Amino acid sequence: MPLSPSHPLVDGRTANAPLIRAYRGDRPERTPVWFMRQAGRSLPEYRELRAGGDMLQACLTPEMASEITLQPVRRHGVDAGIFFSDIVVPVLLAGVDVRIVGGRGPVIDEPVRTASDVLKLRPIDPAALDPVREAVAMTVAELGTTPLIGFAGAPFTLAAYLVEGGPSKDQMRARALMHSDPQTWATLLNWCADITGEFLKAQIEAGASAAQLFDSWIGSVSQNDYLRRVAPHSKRAFSHLRGLDVPKVHFGLGTERILPDIANLGVDAIGIDWRLPLDEANAMLGGRFPLQGNIDPAFLGARRPTLTAHVDAVLDAGHAAPAHVVNLGHGVPPETDPDVLTGLVRYIHGELPD
Ligand code: CP3
Numbered sequence: 001m002p003l004s005p006s007h008p009l010v011d012g013r014t015a016n017a018p019l020i021r022a023y024r025g026d027r028p029e030r031t032p033v034w035f036m037r038q039a040g041r042s043l044p045e046y047r048e049l050r051a052g053g054d055m056l057q058a059c060l061t062p063e064m065a066s067e068i069t070l071q072p073v074r075r076h077g078v079d080a081g082i083f084f085s086d087i088v089v090p091v092l093l094a095g096v097d098v099r100i101v102g103g104r105g106p107v108i109d110e111p112v113r114t115a116s117d118v119l120k121l122r123p124i125d126p127a128a129l130d131p132v133r134e135a136v137a138m139t140v141a142e143l144g145t146t147p148l149i150g151f152a153g154a155p156f157t158l159a160a161y162l163v164e165g166g167p168s169k170d171q172m173r174a175r176a177l178m179h180s181d182p183q184t185w186a187t188l189l190n191w192c193a194d195i196t197g198e199f200l201k202a203q204i205e206a207g208a209s210a211a212q213l214f215d216s217w218i219g220s221v222s223q224n225d226y227l228r229r230v231a232p233h234s235k236r237a238f239s240h241l242r243g244l245d246v247p248k249v250h251f252g253l254g255t256e257r258i259l260p261d262i263a264n265l266g267v268d269a270i271g272i273d274w275r276l277p278l279d280e281a282n283a284m285l286g287g288r289f290p291l292q293g294n295i296d297p298a299f300l301g302a303r304r305p306t307l308t309a310h311v312d313a314v315l316d317a318g319h320a321a322p323a324h325v326v327n328l329g330h331g332v333p334p335e336t337d338p339d340v341l342t343g344l345v346r347y348i349h350g351e352l353p354d
Contacts, residue, residue: 001205001243001244002243002244002245003204003205003244003245003246004205007205007207007209008140008143008147008148008207008209009147009209009245009246013144013145014145014146014147014209017032017079017080017145017146017147017209018030018031018032018079019032019034019079019080019147019149019209019210019325020147020209020210020247021323022269022290022323022324022325023210023247023249023268023269023290023323023325024247024268024290024323025268025290025322025323026323027323027324030079030349030350031315031324031326031348031349031350032079032080032325032326033078033079033325033326033327033344033345033348033349034078034079034080034081034082034149034325034327035072035076035078035327035328035331035332035341036082036251036327036328036330036331036332037331037332038072038076038078038082038332038341039068039069039071039072039081039082039084040068040084040331040332040334041334042332042333042334042335042336042337042338042341043071043072043075043338044338045071045075046068046071049064049067049068050068054099054100055086055100055102056086056088056089056092056098056099056100058084059084059085059086059089060089060131060132061131062131062134062135062138063135063138065083065084065085065131065135065139066084066135066138066139066142068084069081069082069083069084069135069139069148070139070142070143072341073143073146075338075342076338076341076342076345077342077345077346077349078345079146079147079325080146080147080148080149080210081139081143081146081147081148081149082148082149082151082212083135083136083139083148083149083150083151083203083208084135085132085135085151086100086106087106087151087152087153087157087158087196087214088100088106088153088158088161089132089199090124090152090195090196090198090199091106091108091158091161091162091195093124093125093128093129093195093199094121094122094123094124094128094195095122096108096112096121096162097109097110098161101166104166104167105161105166105167106161106166106167107165107166108161108162108165108166109165110165111162111163111164111165111173112162112163112188113163113173113177114184115181115183115184115187118184118187118188118191119187121188121191123191123194123195123198124195124198124199126198129198129199129202132199132202132203132206133202133203133205133206134206136148136150136202136203136206136207136208137206137207139207140206140207140208141207147208147209147210148203148207148208148209149208149209149210149211149212149249150200150203150204150208150210150211150212150246151200151203151211151212151213151214152196152197152199152200152203152211152212152213152214152237153192153196153213153214153215153216154196154213154214154215154218154234154237154250154252155189155190155192155193155196155230155233155234155236155237156174156189156192156215156217156218156221156230156233156234157214157215157216157217157218158192158195158196159174159185159188159189159192160174160217162188162192163177163188170220171217171220171221175220175221175225178225178229182229185229186229186233189229189230189233190233190236192233192237193233193234193236193237193240194236194237194240196213196237197236197237197238197239197240197241198240200213200237200240200241201240201241201244204241204244204246205244208246209246209247210246210247210248210249211238211241211246211247211248211249212248212249212250212251212271213234213237213238213248213249213250213251213267214251214252215234215250215251215252215253215255216252216253217253218230218252218253218254218255218258219252219253219254219255220254221258222257223257223258223261226258226261227258227261231258231261231262231264231265234250234265235265235266238265238266238267247268247269248266248267248268248269249267249268249269249270249271249292250262250265250267250269250270250271251270251271251273251292252271252273253273253330254273254275255272255273255276256275256276256284259281259284259285260284260285263285263286263288263289267289268289268290269289269290269291269292269323269325270285270289270290270291270292271291271292271293271294271327272291272292272293272294272329273293273294273329273330274293274294274295274296274297274298274328274329274330275329276294277294277313277317278291278293278294278314278317278318278320278321278324279316279317279318279319279320279321280317281321282320282321283320287320287321287322288322289321289322290321290322290323290324290325291318291321291323291324291325292324292325292326292327293314293318293326293327293328293329294314294327294328294329295310295311295314295326295327295328295329295344296310296328296329297328297329297330297331297332297333297336299311300328300332300333300336300337300340300341301335301336301337301340307340307344308347311344311347311348314326315348326348
């Protein structure tokens with residue numbers, strides 16, 4: 001099914017937005033910028049709204065998810081909203097008991113580790129995605145010509161949480177399952193691809209204008225294992241968007257060795273973490289992809305001239321690529337001064353001398 005005639009990309013609201021033009025390989029007059037984790041704890045208005053409430057419950061309360069998504073767009077004037085949710089929301093909607101522990105991340109008290117654990121996993125009931133659709137629809141109605149980015153976790157990163165039961169240093173248990181029982185691993189990754197793919201599709205159908213897949217833990221996997229045991233499942237996640245003409249973006253941490261394989265996932269643009277300069281990434285990709293990134297979040301607390309020099313270097317390196325969407329090389333740290341982010345947006349938009 002194609003995008004509906006009232007989708008913002010189809011009815012003209014976002015088709016020519018700088019973000020969408022850049023994802024499609026163009027260099028608009030205004031360089032687009034947004035920040036991963038722009039909605040969240042760096043904003044006092046977020047902390048006030050969330051006070052005491054459960055994180056995943058907030059994600060599934062449409063008015064709240066929508067308001068939190070809009071907060072950084074209003075405050076910073078970024079070129080995109082990113083839907084306020086979490087990569088584990090589809091896991092929860094599929095009936096797996098997962099909660100988010102502050103300062104730690106997603107925790108699953110009964111990890112998925114054996115063939116029989118995997119066989120118990122069920123698909124998402126489509127009606128369970130209604131709060132997601134509703135929140136997206138409310139948000140895009142407010143955003144007007146600013147595109148909303150839909151997102152989902154990549155199958156490997158989701159599987160790492162499921163097998164480990166929480167965040168882990170090197171995803172040892174997950175990688176051990178990959179090698180000791182490849183069949184069970186493949187079944188688990190297919191399940192992850194399908195729930196995350198449906199979550200992403202629900203956001204796009206409801207009005208999101210781009211789709212980003214986050215593979216935050218992929219840096220622990222060898223190139224050979226990525227190619228054989230992971231990439232086909234990331235492709236499967238994106239395949240849920242077949243027929244929906246939106247830019248697809250991949251972001252992972254520590255992807256230097258696997259960039260050529262990411263290029264083969266069928267994406268339109270590639271996000272790069274802070275460790276790899278964009279001109280080098282561009283050379284490794286044969287100059288074929290718009291790049292997104294990659295201001296080191298560790299500079300956000302530095303003195304203004306130090307930060308500006310770093311941002312200038314990122315912008316310079318980004319000129320090597322066919323197109324550039326400015327972002328951080330990972331998420332906004334919670335202790336970031338929000339005024340620094342607002343200043344960055346104005347600087348990148350050319351509205352401030354330095
Ligand atoms: O602004 C945005 O980027 C949109 C919202 C968003 C959240 N999580 C909200 C959130 C997005 C895109 C994510 C993705 C996500 N979630 C990833 C991929 C990106 C990345 O950072 O690598 C991952 C690995 C997760 C899992 C997760 N959820 C972690 C590691 C945490 C942080 C735990 C902590 O307290 O440090 C969460 C919780 C979470 N997700 C918060 C937010 C705003 C903080 C929860 C709170 O407010 O208490």
